[in-house]
């Protein structure tokens with residue numbers, strides 16, 4: 055009988071309370087303001103003063119109380135002090151310190167910070183906007199990797215943990231007319247109990263890696279909303295609205311002006327309301343027809359707009375159904391990195407580069423590995439007609455038995471789903487990647503699957519799961535992950551021909567997979583240095599990679615319920631695990647595109663395969 059550290063209900067209760075407790079402890083903490091780019095805001099991006107602080111000298115008070123974890127009450131950098139007179143000793147000065155650009159990782163901005171893991175202090179001065187009386191103000195961060203301690207005019211607003219999801223703090227009434235000092239202690243050190251944990255195959259880019267905004271809302275505002283097809287229908291719209299503020303009971307209206315649809319209702323005492331209405335002629339979103347509709351949501355005190363695509367995504371036996379019709383996911387995996395800049399991607403230009411390459415490859419799907427991306431990525435995918443797999447960095451050897459680790463993973467998944475729940479392109483929430491099977495890991499991941507299904511029962515839930523080899527026949531692979539019964543897509547990564555044997559072993563390989571669900575291959579691939587040409591058995595040659603793609607696609611096509619793949623990976627990316635001189639030089643070379651933006655031979659192998667799959671799909675759809 056496995057040892058039960060916690061009963062599942064008790065664990066769920068603890069997990070539900072823990073984030074609320076954290077929020078209470080950082081009094082100003084607020085779930086990130088929803089639909090923030092549709093709101094009036096002051097953009098705080100640009101040059102921020104920075105102080106590199108590897109000993110956390112600006113935070114702890116080591117001199118007076120060694121090994122004391124309490125922040126330094128008089129000397130902390132968060133006080134942004136200046137000498138009172140010529141005799142006053144202050145050993146830091148943001149005004150004369152160098153700067154870093156926000157958004158952006160520090161590693162690719164400053165050679166001194168290329169490998170740096172530790173604390174960097176950021177400071178931005180700004181003046182209070184002239185807001186109407188009663189306006190509420192929130193400071194919003196798109197993401198900070200990995201921990202952020204946030205201070206305004208010397209007062210702590212809160213601490214956020216997790217490198218890839220948005221967060222905000224209310225600052226109403228805390229601003230001075232001029233010279234407000236917003237300071238962030240950013241620390242990207244890796245920790246055993248963190249999410250991700252200490253070992254990953256990607257660069258640990260630190261910094262304020264996405265936008266920082268000072269967002270204005272009315273006193274009672276629309277704090278979140280969900281607009282979608284009513285589950286199980288293709289002609290009914292469901293809208294959930296939540297208000298936040300002193301006047302929670304209000305009349306709320308939802309309209310789709312382009313379709314002549316409108317509906318209104320009163321919120322309850324909790325500020326929430328759900329509206330449903332028929333929408334017979336609703337144009338459905340699909341990769342071929344990525345139709346987005348203007349949606350206007352208004353209360354008596356607030357109004358917000360968004361562009362929403364309506365579609366359904368379900369499975370039926372071995373098929374994935376988009377709007378009720380079988381679809382094959384022609385995908386590719388990626389990292390949130392612009393390979394030509396060799397840094398964390400953060401801008402719409404970076405997003406267009408990556409999704410543009412995917413489109414050129416013939417993709418109708420992308421896997422945003424291994425963590426939540428910037429908000430614009432799913433919005434751009436909505437517009438371009440590319441379906442998206444989004445995931446949290448529950449990657450490899452997570453600290454499965456640590457309730458704080460589970461609360462962290464659950465909070466990141468909750469923030470991702472809350473942020474992107476209105477994106478038609480988002481069709482898969484993934485809770486893990488390549489995690490060794492154990493009872494503790496199964497419990498942990500089942501909690502996350504429960505969270506995803508509770509927050510959003512309308513999308514597919516999956517994970518890159520495990521497989522095993524038949525002890526009697528190494529060419530017989532068995533997808534036997536215990537979670538296969540819990541997920542909608544049976545997804546797994548496989549590297550036959552690269553990490554397991556050579557490409558000629560691929561055609562001898564046969565697969566045993568769960569029969570009545572869609573099978574999805576979330577990774578396969580091989581490294582190739584762009585421009586290195588040799589025979590097909592020479593490692594790191596373009597020929598080896600191309601041959602592996604040809605053989606793998608032929609092998610996977612034999613799996614009767616194979617319904618899609620996201621080969622690893624669109625473009626070369628930085629990784630400290632890849633030191634091979636003159637070949638890797640700190641880069642993972644499995645990209646179909648080199649770090650110089652030049653396509654490799656395997657790109658065209660996959661492009662040709664996808665063109666054929668698209669033609670088959672079009673014929674089936676009678677297009």
Ligand code: GCU
Nearest residue numbers: 255487488547577622642644
């Ligand atoms: C794993 C992992 C990736 C990694 C890849 C590789 O499947 O999911 O993050 O980069 O293998 O080894 O290249």
